Amino acid sequence: MNKGLFDFSKEDAVTRYKFLVKEIRRHDELYHGKDKPEISDADYDVLRQELDEIEQRFPDIVVKSSPSKKVGATPSKGFKKVKHSVPMLSLSNAFSEEDAQDFIVKIQRFLSIQDDIEILAEPKIDGLSCSLRYENRKLVLAATRGDGAEGEDITANVQHVAGIPKALPDNAPDTLEVRGEIYMRRDDFAALNQRQIEAGKDIFANPRNAAAGSVRQLDSSITAQRPLHFFGYALGEMSAPFSKTQEGIRKNLSSWGFVAAQPSALCNNINDIMAYYNHVMMLRPDLPFDIDGVVYKVNDIALQERLGFISRSPRWATAHKFPAEQAVTILKDIFIQVGRTGALTPVAELEPITVGGVVVSRATLHNEDEIERKDVRVGDHVIIQRAGDVIPQVIGPVLDKRSKEAKKFIFPHHCPICNSLAIREEGEVVRRCTGGLICKAQAVERLKHFVSRNAFDIEGMGEKIIIEFFEEGMIKSPADIFRLEERDRGSLTPLRSRMGWGDQSARNLFDAIERRKTISLDRFIYALGIRQVGEATSKKLAAFYGTLDHMMEEMAKTVHDRGCESFSDILNIEDVGPSVADDLLGFFAEQHNLDILKDLKESLTIPAFEKIVAEGSPVAGKTVVFTGTLLTMTRAEAKARAESLGAKVAGSVSKKTDYVVAGADAGSKLKSASELGVRILSEEEWKNLIGV
Numbered sequence: 064m065n066k067g068l069f070d071f072s073k074e075d076a077v078t079r080y081k082f083l084v085k086e087i088r089r090h091d092e093l094y095h096g097k098d099k100p101e102i103s104d105a106d107y108d109v110l111r112q113e114l115d116e117i118e119q120r121f122p123d124i125v126v127k128s129s130p131s132k133k134v135g136a137t138p139s140k141g142f143k144k145v146k147h148s149v150p151m152l153s154l155s156n157a158f159s160e161e162d163a164q165d166f167i168v169k170i171q172r173f174l175s176i177q178d179d180i181e182i183l184a185e186p187k188i189d190g191l192s193c194s195l196r197y198e199n200r201k202l203v204l205a206a207t208r209g210d211g212a213e214g215e216d217i218t219a220n221v222q223h224v225a226g227i228p229k230a231l232p233d234n235a236p237d238t239l240e241v242r243g244e245i246y247m248r249r250d251d252f253a254a255l256n257q258r259q260i261e262a263g264k265d266i267f268a269n270p271r272n273a274a275a276g277s278v279r280q281l282d283s284s285i286t287a288q289r290p291l292h293f294f295g296y297a298l299g300e301m302s303a304p305f306s307k308t309q310e311g312i313r314k315n316l317s318s319w320g321f322v323a324a325q326p327s328a329l330c331n332n333i334n335d336i337m338a339y340y341n342h343v344m345m346l347r348p349d350l351p352f353d354i355d356g357v358v359y360k361v362n363d364i365a366l367q368e369r370l371g372f373i374s375r376s377p378r379w380a381t382a383h384k385f386p387a388e389q390a391v392t393i394l395k396d397i398f399i400q401v402g403r404t405g406a407l408t409p410v411a412e413l414e415p416i417t418v419g420g421v422v423v424s425r426a427t428l429h430n431e432d433e434i435e436r437k438d439v440r441v442g443d444h445v446i447i448q449r450a451g452d453v454i455p456q457v458i459g460p461v462l463d464k465r466s467k468e469a470k471k472f473i474f475p476h477h478c479p480i481c482n483s484l485a486i487r488e489e490g491e492v493v494r495r496c497t498g499g500l501i502c503k504a505q506a507v508e509r510l511k512h513f514v515s516r517n518a519f520d521i522e523g524m525g526e527k528i529i530i531e532f533f534e535e536g537m538i539k540s541p542a543d544i545f546r547l548e549e550r551d552r553g554s555l556t557p558l559r560s561r562m563g564w565g566d567q568s569a570r571n572l573f574d575a576i577e578r579r580k581t582i583s584l585d586r587f588i589y590a591l592g593i594r595q596v597g598e599a600t601s602k603k604l605a606a607f608y609g610t611l612d613h614m615m616e617e618m619a620k621t622v623h624d625r626g627c628e629s630f631s632d633i634l635n636i637e638d639v640g641p642s643v644a645d646d647l648l649g650f651f652a653e654q655h656n657l658d659i660l661k662d663l664k665e666s667l668t669i670p671a672f673e674k675i676v677a678e679g680s681p682v683a684g685k686t687v688v689f690t691g692t693l694l695t696m697t698r699a700e701a702k703a704r705a706e707s708l709g710a711k712v713a714g715s716v717s718k719k720t721d722y723v724v725a726g727a728d729a730g731s732k733l734k735s736a737s738e739l740g741v742r743i744l745s746e747e748e749w750k751n752l753i754g755v
């Protein structure tokens with residue numbers, strides 16, 4: 064139970080009140096300013112409620128700047144989650160002319176086309192992406208991107224966004240999803256911040272944050288007061304295709320009441336592309352909205368379909384980013400951060416400075432060699448750079464401005480957290496703490512990763528809570544998270560009161576944990592935090608092994624025998640090369656990791672991985688080997704198409720192979736297929752089978 068208010072002495076109330084004011088302000092800043100809330104909206108409500116109660120009981124202690132004097136900052140309930148019918152993808156990036164050229168060349172190679180490929184170029188708007196669903200030409204749903212597969216329902220909040228028609232004309236398809244960017248114009252952003260200052264509220268760091276903070280208001284009447292706009296640039300699900308080109312899509316969307324970002328251009332080659340890029344870069348300072356680059360899209364939709372996707376982005380589009388923005392400031396100090404894999408990363412503490420609209424006070428220095436190579440010293444003036452969402456970097460010192468007092472940094476050989484030896488293995492740039500399980504920093508970082516948004520996504524379980532629980536010995540390994548509620552009956556109480564938790568806050572956290580006791584295999588693998596195994600690789604592993612038990616069996620076979628078939632299976636998985644395989648097997652070779660897995664399995668339900676395959680795919684789950692020269696498609700295209708239909712594409716023929724597709728001049732693979740009795744298909748037969 065919460066301590067009853069009438070049990071409080073005034074002195075107690077003042078202490079608690081000061082804590083609440085500070086804490087609520089911090090959460091307001093995280094939520095509105097940074098768009099990065101640390102606690103759930105429900106937990107925030109509890110804090111606000113307690114503040115209100117104290118203010119009513121002790122009106123003479125109320126401070127002028129109390130959060131209760133702000134209107135509209137109170138989120139009341141969470142957004143509903145919605146699954147996207149077609150995933151919302153992101154874009155690959157190009158940073159130079161060579162990268163842009165490479166984008167074109169790869170497309171030509173993939174499609175085996177030597178001629179020019181028409182590209183539609185348009186600005187890349189810096190806002191937040193949104194999917195609008197129209198059914199029978201009425202707007203029925205608006206959703207944020209979220210993790211690409213699932214976003215948040217913001218239908219109520221987009222009602223007042225300019226450029227979002229509520230209804231479409233008769234010639235629009237019955238079902239249509241329009242994807243685009245919600246953004247705030249620069250002049251509107253400046254005026255909003257002015258109003259925030261006048262009202263004594265926190266200001267937004269940049270127009271993107273302002274747009275995101277405005278859209279994510281749980282009270283849609285506040286969103287209605289924020290001047291937001293929408294640019295449409297792509298499509299999701301649709302009942303009938305209506306255009307053969309990207310340019311046509313832009314035209315159709317415009318005729319239906321959407322707005323497309325200007326200027327756009329059709330380009331035929333790298334010269335056209337670079338002319339467009341330079342032109343837009345020149346216009347950039349005078350555009351009414353923020354852009355962070357331009358986007359190139361293959362104009363022909365039929366070619367887009369052939370090109371398909373790689374991991375989370377289309378092969379047919381890329382974002383060509385503008386150069387990062389730079390600034391000069393003073394390097395006040397260097398401290399060492401310890402990551403979840405024990406890596407020691409030097410971080411620069413800077414005199415705060417605005418770069419590209421954002422205040423930067425820390426930047427990464429990567430590793431000890433970088434500090435040496437750049438010769439940056441504490442006290443130096445340094446050039447820092449920020450590009451998009453990337454962590455700001457220190458480029459180097461301004462030598463003319465170096466003072467005599469500037470000090471060389473001596474990189475520690477011991478972990479600053481647990482004091483274990485930190486070693487650098489031969490050929491590695493990173494120095495790592497050898498403390499393993501005893502190192503608090505590693506344990507906490509691993510737990511943070513475990514509960515993070517793209518892993519277990521446990522709402523309300525922020526860094527502060529993890530550290531507290533860790534220090535109290537309540538959560539040492541991930542499986543302890545799922546036993547928290549059990550423990551709560553006894554030993555949690557003192558901790559609760561220290562953290563200022565009421566019953567509701569605890570309930571919210573336990574509920575959030577409970578909701579995640581069923582988790583998809585790919586998220587589970589990602590949550591383990593195995594070095595080099597990110598989200599995309601986790602998905603590939605989940606798709607390949609199907610279940611955790613199967614994956615563990617295969618890993619167990621391979622850990623001590625790299626000559627076995629299971630090992631070549633691992634290397635056959637897209638994205639998994641020998642180095643990733645080493646890290647993966649390294650993880651499964653450690654008994655303490657196996658113990659953690661066993662422990663987790665007891666608390667969790669991990670359903671067999673559901674592959675997103677085309678409905679009724681005749682080759683889902685089948686293993687296919689392509690051999691010889693194919694006539695109507697490139698090998699890469701054939702592989703991508705087969706995989707999108709749920710087939711596994713292997714490099715060599717074995718008993719497990721279902722089909723060998725033999726092109727012209729097929730050699731030894733064809734021979735082994737007939738020896739093993741594997742079904743052999745011609746290119747034509749394969750295309751008939753998959754319905755091309």
Ligand code: IVH
Nearest residue numbers: 152153154185186187188192296297358377
């Ligand atoms: S096309 C299937 N066009 O940039 C690809 N995206 O960094 C759909 N963005 O997720 C994206 N302007 O939120 C496209 N003209 C534009 C864009 C644009 C901004 C955003 C979008 C995307 C992100 C990738």
